[in-house]
Amino acid sequence: MPQAKAYLVGAGPGDAELITLKGYQLICRADVILYDHLIPPELLKLARPNAQLISVGKSAGRHTIPQPEINKLLVEKAKQNNTIVRLKGGDPFLFGRGAEEAQACFDAGIDFELVPGITSAIAAPSYAGIPATHRDYASSVAVITGHRKDDQPIEIPKADTLIFLMGVANIQKIIQSVIDAGWPGNTKIAAIQNGTCYNQKVITGTLENFVETVRKENLKPPAVFVVGKVVELHETLNWFSEKPRVLVLGMHPEKYKHLGTIVHRQIIDCVPLNDYYRADRTLKHLDSFDWLVFTSANGVRFFFKRLNALGSDARALASVKIAAIGKTTAETLTEFGIVADMVPDNESSAGLLEKFSSIDIRNKRFLLPQSDIASAELPDGLVNMGAEIEKLTIYKTVEIDPPDVDFDYIDRILFTSSSTVRAFVKRFGPPLPRIKVYALGPPTQAEAKKHNIDAEVLQGT
Numbered sequence: 001m002p003q004a005k006a007y008l009v010g011a012g013p014g015d016a017e018l019i020t021l022k023g024y025q026l027i028c029r030a031d032v033i034l035y036d037h038l039i040p041p042e043l044l045k046l047a048r049p050n051a052q053l054i055s056v057g058k059s060a061g062r063h064t065i066p067q068p069e070i071n072k073l074l075v076e077k078a079k080q081n082n083t084i085v086r087l088k089g090g091d092p093f094l095f096g097r098g099a100e101e102a103q104a105c106f107d108a109g110i111d112f113e114l115v116p117g118i119t120s121a122i123a124a125p126s127y128a129g130i131p132a133t134h135r136d137y138a139s140s141v142a143v144i145t146g147h148r149k150d151d152q153p154i155e156i157p158k159a160d161t162l163i164f165l166m167g168v169a170n171i172q173k174i175i176q177s178v179i180d181a182g183w184p185g186n187t188k189i190a191a192i193q194n195g196t197c198y199n200q201k202v203i204t205g206t207l208e209n210f211v212e213t214v215r216k217e218n219l220k221p222p223a224v225f226v227v228g229k230v231v232e233l234h235e236t237l238n239w240f241s242e243k244p245r246v247l248v249l250g251m252h253p254e255k256y257k258h259l260g261t262i263v264h265r266q267i268i269d270c271v272p273l274n275d276y277y278r279a280d281r282t283l284k285h286l287d288s289f290d291w292l293v294f295t296s297a298n299g300v301r302f303f304f305k306r307l308n309a310l311g312s313d314a315r316a317l318a319s320v321k322i323a324a325i326g327k328t329t330a331e332t333l334t335e336f337g338i339v340a341d342m343v344p345d346n347e348s349s350a351g352l353l354e355k356f357s358s359i360d361i362r363n364k365r366f367l368l369p370q371s372d373i374a375s376a377e378l379p380d381g382l383v384n385m386g387a388e389i390e391k392l393t394i395y396k397t398v399e400i401d402p403p404d405v406d407f408d409y410i411d412r413i414l415f416t417s418s419s420t421v422r423a424f425v426k427r428f429g430p431p432l433p434r435i436k437v438y439a440l441g442p443p444t445q446a447e448a449k450k451h452n453i454d455a456e457v458l459q460g461t
Helices: 021-029 041-046 067-080 098-107 120-127 171-180 210-216 229-237 253-259 277-283 297-309 327-334 349-356 377-384 418-428 442-450
Strands: 005-010 032-035 052-055 083-088 111-115 141-145 161-165 188-193 201-206 223-227 245-248 261-264 268-271 291-294 321-324 365-371 388-399 412-415 436-439
Touching: 005 021, 005 067, 005 098, 021 041, 021 083, 021 111, 032 041, 032 067, 052 067, 067 083, 067 098, 083 098, 098 111, 120 161, 120 188, 120 223, 171 210, 171 223, 188 210, 188 229, 201 210, 201 229, 223 229, 245 253, 253 261, 253 412, 268 418, 277 297, 277 388, 291 297, 297 327, 297 365, 297 388, 321 327, 321 349, 349 377, 365 377, 377 388, 388 418, 412 418, 412 442, 418 442, 436 442
Parallel strands: 005 083, 005 111, 032 052, 032 083, 141 161, 245 261, 245 412, 291 321, 291 365, 365 388, 412 436
Antiparallel strands: 161 223, 188 201, 188 223, 268 388
């Protein structure tokens, strides 16, 4: 039987994709996850359905659970379970009290392992186009806590670049300490708020005026401060802010990464039907159809899940030709051993209809597994070509309450279906006029128009 083990895992600086591969794998198989306030919330979605998720959140000046209690809880859970992940923002051993938690495990005889994480001390400046070192600007760097235990003085080491963490509340004291250490008042300084996240904010100035600058800009934690000549490079190397920030409201946000920095706020979900009587009756006679047309990856998954529940599998499709609306749906089919006979280059109902127009489908029987609110564009188009259509509701779409989003940092919105348009307007109201809106296909564009939203059909997906 495997022994209990605790893993102290660094979650990275804020961008969920900056988790290490090892950290990712451990989150996926953990029995219990104790997580901090500043970890990317998307990482918790990787956890197993029966994993226990416990917030021990800590943010500036507020501790949900005191550190000794966290240590105690970590040990208790480790004694009860096989795999415990203590998920901490940044790197556990850089001002993260990871050493204290590791010591608690050692003292209790709990096997533990450290999984380093990307620290915000380096990542946040990097996303602001500020390198910690540069051959022409800085050959040394010091990372300093902006909040000392028992309010001790902030010591400034000798280095070309100074990076301060956890310093928003103490910014005046930090700057005075730097000046007292001999740094000129005209030295460049930057603050990076929410580093590596879509709502990253960068404020620059000089030591002599920066306290007033951050007050005017209403700087809030978490923020990283950088002092030194390297701050000058922000003007030319500020790559992250050049990327448009795109709010995606549907599922599968990974499909749209080429559009910019993706801000995913799932606003709809797909759930099983309450009653599958009609669907089951149809699924028992799949050999009576000529074509099976899937219009989404969700449709594929719900279809095969129900087929399996009836004691059947892909062999039931031996006599049926299969079409997929696009590459993602086709790839999902391969998970069930199916290679689609038809996949249009234009991932849309219009693309499928264009493909079918090149062959004779008169009097051919089509089965369309779909959502309860699926568009009529595809079935109507197939009927106009002479096909016989049976629409099979295999799942239903429901609205869910998404996490908050700061629209001050959103440049574009992508509606992936008509249901995302309706859910968005209900939850957030109309988009701000300055935000460019895109729709995935004409039916979604038409739905947006009903709500007085001027959306452009997204091309090239």
